[in-house]
Every structure is written in structure tokens, then in C-alpha cells.
Amino acid sequence: MSRTDPSKRLEAMPPYMFAELERRVADKRKAGIDVISLGIGDPDHATFPYIVEAMQAAVADPGNHQYPSNRGREEFRTALAGFYERRFGVEIDPETEVIPAIGAKECIYNLCFAFLDPGDVALASDPGYPVYTGGPILAGAEVELLPLLPEHGFAPDLDAIDPMALSKARLMFINFPNNPTGAIVPDGFFERVVELARKHEFLVVHDNAYSETTYDGYVAPSFLATPGAKEVGVEVFSLSKGFNMTGWRCAAILGNADAIQTYWRLKTNIDSGLFEAVQMAGAAALDGPREPLAEMNEIYARRRDLVVGALGEIGVEVSAPKGTIYVWAPVPEGHTSTTFAELVLEEAAVIVSPGSMYGPSGEGFFRISLTTPDERISEAVERMREHLS
Ligand SMILES: Cc1ncc(COP(=O)(O)O)c(C=O)c1O
Numbered sequence: 154m155s156r157t158d159p160s161k162r163l164e165a166m167p168p169y170m171f172a173e174l175e176r177r178v179a180d181k182r183k184a185g186i187d188v189i190s191l192g193i194g195d196p197d198h199a200t201f202p203y204i205v206e207a208m209q210a211a212v213a214d215p216g217n218h219q220y221p222s223n224r225g226r227e228e229f230r231t232a233l234a235g236f237y238e239r240r241f242g243v244e245i246d247p248e249t250e251v252i253p254a255i256g257a258k259e260c261i262y263n264l265c266f267a268f269l270d271p272g273d274v275a276l277a278s279d280p281g282y283p284v285y286t287g288g289p290i291l292a293g294a295e296v297e298l299l300p301l302l303p304e305h306g307f308a309p310d311l312d313a314i315d316p317m318a319l320s321k322a323r324l325m326f327i328n329f330p331n332n333p334t335g336a337i338v339p340d341g342f343f344e345r346v347v348e349l350a351r352k353h354e355f356l357v358v359h360d361n362a363y364s365e366t367t368y369d370g371y372v373a374p375s376f377l378a379t380p381g382a383k384e385v386g387v388e389v390f391s392l393s394k395g396f397n398m399t400g401w402r403c404a405a406i407l408g409n410a411d412a413i414q415t416y417w418r419l420k421t422n423i424d425s426g427l428f429e430a431v432q433m434a435g436a437a438a439l440d441g442p443r444e445p446l447a448e449m450n451e452i453y454a455r456r457r458d459l460v461v462g463a464l465g466e467i468g469v470e471v472s473a474p475k476g477t478i479y480v481w482a483p484v485p486e487g488h489t490s491t492t493f494a495e496l497v498l499e500e501a502a503v504i505v506s507p508g509s510m511y512g513p514s515g516e517g518f519f520r521i522s523l524t525t526p527d528e529r530i531s532e533a534v535e536r537m538r539e540h541l542s
Contacts, residue, residue: 162291167283174507177498189533190504194332194478194522196397198452201445204396207437211430221426223417225253225405232436233390233405241364241375249410250383252417253427253435256402257362257391260416262288264324264358264387264406267419269294274318276325278309280333280511280518282360285326297322300514307336307481311345319353328360330373330476333511333520337371337475343379350385356412357386363477365395365446368454371475377408387412394478395446396438403427403435453478456523456530463534467541480521481508490516501536 158164181188199205211217224230230247237243245251254260265288269275272294277285279298286296297318299309309327327346329338343359350357359376367373377388387408393399406413420426460480461473471482484493490507497503497519508518525533 162293165290166287167290174494174498174504177495178504181498181502186502188498188502188504189525189529189536191521191525191530191533192504192506193524194394195399195524196394196449196478197524197526198397198449200397200401201438201441203441203445204398204434204438208401208430208434211433214430217429217433221253221429221432223252223420223424223426225251225427226429226432226436228436229253229405229432232439233407236439237375237377237390237407241378243375243377243407245377245407246410250413251405251407252413252420253432254389254404254406255424255427256393257360257389257404258284259402259424260389260404260406261285261326261358261360262291263419263423264389264416265289265292265294266423267416268323268356268412272321273323274321276309276314276318276322276355278326278328278331279513280508280515281326282328282332282362283511285328285360286512289324294323295321298512298514301331301334301336302514306339307331307334308339308342311349319349319355322353322355325350325355325357326360327357327376328362330363330367330474332363332477333479333506333508333515333518334481335474335477335479336481337367337373343374343376343382346376347379347381347385351381355385356409357382359386359388361388362391362394364390366450366453366478367476368450368457368473369475373476383408385409387416392435392438395449397449398435398438401431401434403431403438405435452527453523456525456527459530459534460521460523463538466538478523480523481518482521484508484517484519490519493519497537497541500540501533503533503536 233251234245234247237245261284269292274295275289289296301307364373391404490509494507506520508515
């Protein structure tokens with residue numbers, strides 16, 4: 154073994170499927186080809202000015218310059234509780250039922266280390282945000298994939314989960330509106346999850362990264378609004394996508410007080426909390442006007458319709474998603490996710506994400522992100538129409 158070999162846990166992580174595609178993109182760009190990326194989901198518009206102004210004031214205040222506490226600023230916790238009440242009709246005790254997280258990604262990883270031992274199982278949506286599988290693997294636990302299939306509205310089939318996996322399950326990760334499928338939660342699904350979690354004593358983690366990014370009048374609920382949810386679960390709420398704040402690392406965990414206490418206990422050993430100025434800006438974001446969010450959603454809806462229309466013209470039929478910043482589409486006959494993504498890159502110099510990147514059940518699909526400026530999306534769509542029809 155060499156001194157720079159990774160640990161067995163790191164070695165066990167699935168390969169980074171985008172690596173080969175990235176290499177090709179780099180080659181193309183070097184050759185002067187204008188590649189348009191519809192790969193990553195990172196809002197292209199600036200953070201709303203009222204949030205930036207709150208940050209400017211907070212960053213100038215020496216009171217925010219020292220180590221934050223992992224419990225979080227009262228202002229941020231209270232703003233989250235107020236937001237959950239107004240937006241979701243969920244009552245949150247700001248003292249015990251919420252603490253900040255340095256992004257949902259940190260929170261999900263650390264939940265794995267807080268709750269999973271070797272031999273334990275995490276139930277994870279497939280396809281899904283890669284951290285639902287990477288987190289448990291790094292924590293030395295096992296993952297039971299829950300396929301998200303079109304015939305079930307891209308929700309896990311709870312009746313089909315292996316009983317052995319259920320008996321060892323300690324965590325279940327769910328996420329609606331869903332990345333990468335764009336699906337919204339089917340009626341009654343959260344209620345059934347609560348029932349299952351009660352029966353099998355696992356902790357539900359609802360990843361609520363996209364509740365503010367919805368279209369066509371759809372308003373996404375919080376998992377915590379489901380009767381009994383707080384007894385069995387937590388929700389990870391992120392300001393990244395809805396408030397154009399991906400770079401700020403501003404999120405929170407809300408819900409079951411005992412679970413949050415355990416997560417806090419782990420965090421006190423690992424990080425030193427979320428910069429208090431970011432917490433103050435986060436509070437301003439949550440207390441602020443809703444219009445900027447509505448304007449962003451109009452922009453995404455317009456892009457979504459452009460993409461869905463263009464895909465239809467090249468023979469790829471998709472229904473327009475009601476939430477998230479993604480269009481999830483089946484690859485044309487005769488292709489795998491990867492060969493299609495390669496074809497789009499070669500023929501149209503456009504990057505789409507192969508569905509298999511998000512888990513085995515993502516095979517046969519590709520994902521288009523709507524976070525590219527309008528004119529670049531139009532150009533990408535035009536190229537796909539021209540080269541792939
Ligand atoms: C489902 C889901 N959860 C969490 C995240 C990450 O959120 P954050 O920026 O708060 O770490 C993403 C980002 O793409 C996501 O798609």
C-alpha cells in the first residue's frame with residue numbers, strides 16, 4: 154500500500170461518471186468549440202439584492218466575526234420557524250426543532266455518520282442525488298436502492314422494498330420535488346412513508362431542496378406537514394436553489410428534536426457552524442418578499458417549455474415537470490444514457506447529464522438543467538433540433 158492510497162471507504166465510492174464526459178468537453182473547448190452545458194443545476198441568476206444587502210450589513214458587523222455556535226443564531230432559527238408556519242403550515246419550535254446546516258449536502262452526509270453503523274441500511278431513491286448513496290458508503294453502511302419508475306410517478310414503490318433491507322434500515326432518503334426526475338410527491342405518499350417508518354423504526358430524511366421552485370400553480374408541501382412526520386423524521390431545507398444561493402451554503406434541518414440533537418452532537422465534533430453573517434442573510438431571505446421567487450419560476454417555466462417543445466420535435470416525448478430545475482427525458486431508441494449524452498456532445502456540442510449518473514434506474518434517461526441563460530438554452534435547443542432530428 155502506498156502512502157497516498159485512499160481509505161477502503163473512499164475506494165468503495167462509485168466512480169464519478171461524469172469524468173469521461175468532462176475530459177471530452179475540455180478537449181472540445183481546447184479545440185475552440187463552443188460547448189453549452191445543460192449539465193449542472195446551479196441557478197445562473199444572482200442572489201436577490203435584498204439578501205445581498207442583508208449580507209453586506211451582517212458581514213460588516215464584528216458581532217458576526219467569531220466562531221458561530223452549531224445551534225445557530227436565534228434570528229435564523231426564528232426566521233425558519235416563521236417561514237415554515239407561513240409557507241407550509243408547520244409549527245417548528247425554534248429552540249429544539251431546527252438548527253442550521255452548511256448546505257443540504259453537508260447535512261445529508263453528516264446524518265449518515267450520525268445514524269449509520271456498518272451493517273445498517275440506508276434506503277435511497279434511485280435515481281437520486283448522489284449523496285444518498287455516497288454518504289452511507291463513506292459511513293461504512295449499506296444502501297438499498299428504491300427505484301423511481303415512471304409507472305409509479307417516479308416515487309418509490311413502498312410495497313416492493315426487500316423485507317430484509319427494511320429490518321436493517323435506519324435511514325430513508327426521499328426528495329420531492331425530485332432531482333433528477335422533476336416529479337412531485339404523489340397524493341398520500343408521505344402518509345404511507347410515516348406509516349412504514351413507524352412500523353420499521355427508521356428515520357425519514359426528506360430532502361426539501363426544491364419546494365420553492367415549482368410551476369403551473371403547483372405549491373409543494375413540506376414532509377413535516379404530514380401527521381406524525383415529526384415523530385419519525387426530519388426535513389433538510391436548503392436556500393440554495395429557490396433563493397439563488399448555491400454558493401452561500403445556507404440550509405437547515407427541521408423536525409424531530411431528538412434526531413436534530415444527535416446530528417448536532419456529531420457536528421460539534423466536525424465543523425464549527427455556519428458563518429453568522431450567512432445566517433443573518435438567510436433570515437432576511439426567508440422573511441423577504443415572494444416576488445423574486447415567482448419571477449425566477451416564470452423564467453424556469455419558460456425555459457422548460459422551450460426544452461420540452463424542442464425535445465418533442467426530435468421525437469423525445471416528455472411531460473413538463475411541475476417542479477425543480479430539471480427536465481428528465483427518455484433517451485431515443487437504440488441508445489443508452491451515456492451513448493446519447495455522447496452523441497449530443499459530439500453532434501450539437503451540448504452537455505446533458507446521462508441518467509445512469511444518478512443510479513442504475515436512471516439508465517434510459519437523460520437530464521437537462523434549466524439554469525443556463527435564456528439565449529444559451531435557445532441556442533442549445535436549436536442545435537439539438539438541427540443535428541438530432
Ligand atoms: C436533491 C438535492 N439535495 C441537495 C442538494 C444540495 O443542496 P445544497 O446546495 O444545500 O448543499 C442538491 C443540489 O443539487 C439537490 O439536487
